[in-house]
Amino acid sequence: MLFTRKSLTLDGFTGFRALDDLDPMRIPQGPGVFVILRKGDFEPAFLSKSAAGTFKKRDPSLKREALEAEWVPDASVLYIGKASAGSQGNRGLRKQIQEFVDYGRGRPTVVWDARLIWQLRDALDLIIAWKELPASEVNPAEAAYHAAFVAEHGQLPFANLVQARPKK
Numbered sequence: 001m002l003f004t005r006k007s008l009t010l011d012g013f014t015g016f017r018a019l020d021d022l023d024p025m026r027i028p029q030g031p032g033v034f035v036i037l038r039k040g041d042f043e044p045a046f047l048s049k050s051a052a053g054t055f056k057k058r059d060p061s062l063k064r065e066a067l068e069a070e071w072v073p074d075a076s077v078l079y080i081g082k083a084s085a086g087s088q089g090n091r092g093l094r095k096q097i098q099e100f101v102d103y104g105r106g107r108p109t110v111v112w113d114a115r116l117i118w119q120l121r122d123a124l125d126l127i128i129a130w131k132e133l134p135a136s137e138v139n140p141a142e143a144a145y146h147a148a149f150v151a152e153h154g155q156l157p158f159a160n161l162v163q164a165r166p167k168k
Contacts, residue, residue, distance in 0.1 A: 003077040003149060005129075008035060013129040019101055020124035027094040027130065031138045033145060034097060034130040036079040036117055036159065044071055045121035052118035053108040060115035067119060070158050078126065079114045079159035080149065082142040085135045093130050116159040140166045 005016060013035065015027065046068070050061040072078075083096035104118040117123050133141055143164040149157055156163055 003035075003075060003152065005037060005076065005127075008037075008077075008129055011131070013131045015129045016127055017129075018124065019104070019126050019128055022097070022101060022128065024094055024098045027097055028132045029092045029094045030132045031083055031085045031091070031135045032093050032130055032132040033080065033082050033138065033141050034093060034128060035077050035081075035145075036114065037076045037127045037129065038078055039125065039127065040076075042122065042125065047119050047121055050115060050119045051106060051123065052103050052115050053106050061119060062116065067116060070116060070155075070161075072153050072155060072158055075149075075153055075157060077149065077157050079117055079157050080142065080145045080164075081114060081160075082138050082164070083130075084138050093132065097128065097130070113161075114159040116161070139164070 009016075015034075017023075017026075019036075044067075046064050048061070048064070050059070052060045054060070081096070081100075083091060083093040085091055100114060103115075104123055117126065120126070131141075143166040146156060146160065146164045150163065
């Protein structure tokens with residue numbers, strides 16, 4: 001699978017909004033997967049300190065060398081994540097994505113995944129897209145997208161630090 005806007009659209013992803021222009025009410029409430037993409041002309045400029053909030057009093061910032069090592073130069077997709085329904089059935093894409101954006105705006109939250117996104121100077125210009133899925137398909141889909149990305153690029157997307165595995 002090519003991880004481009006066109007291939008993702010053909011695969012059922014929708015949304016494709018800049019993080020800064022995102023209207024949470026337009027995001028589906030159900031479970032699914034989401035991706036963060038860069039525009040074709042986006043060049044990484046790494047901040048020395050992350051714009052993200054702290055999590056359990058931990059600074060989400062990484063050193064420039066670590067960020068450069070994670071960067072995948074020829075990839076449009078910078079992160080592949082999931083939004084489960086949660087144990088109470090009240091989570092989903094809207095809540096997960098809203099928490100992700102809030103985290104990037106410096107609010108403390110439980111979102112620790114994708115923290116590298118918020119060390120990019122123009123992170124709010126990045127594009128987010130999502131694909132709603134039945135709850136039972138979320139974990140296997142995330143794992144399959146991770147595996148396909150690794151097969152194509154030799155490593156995980158920039159902000160994915162742990163490869164998802166299908167839960168048994």
